[in-house]
Amino acid sequence: MNEAKATETSVPRRKTWRRILVSFSCIAALYIGSYAANSRLGGYWLKPERDGKHRWSMGLSMHTAILWQPAYGYCARYNSDLVGYCYMPLVALDRAWIHPTMYVTEDSTFDWINHKARVTDIHPYFRDEFITAQTK
DSSP, rough: OOOHHHHHHHHHHHHHHHHHHHHHHHHHHHHHHHHHHHHHHHHHHEEEEEEEEEEOOSSOOEEEEOEEEOOSOOOOOSOOOOHHHTHHHHHHHHHHHHHHHEETTTHHHHIIIIIIIGGGGBBBBHHHHHHHHHHH
């Protein structure tokens, strides 16, 4: 009789865990999928931002980083909005593996902006300005 009760209680527990796992998987897929679409529509934010790599002698960080930003939301080390905070882990992974940060202190950054950058590499906020500068 005890064995029958043990199997009866384990079946609802399995269903509960399965529902939790399916729910978590769906939420994770929506989260990652929405960021993938958001990142695909984003681009490099052409206004330098602080990321802590370059510092003044007194310790304050300089605005030298050209960061990849998703189309919606803004995520920087010292300046983010709500959407940026929500996507912060994925933005960090994106910048580490797919869209590396560029620095204005490196000559290759200006060479990339002036000669190699495509319009789709630039954030939509700066695309009109980028196109105007490229056609001059």
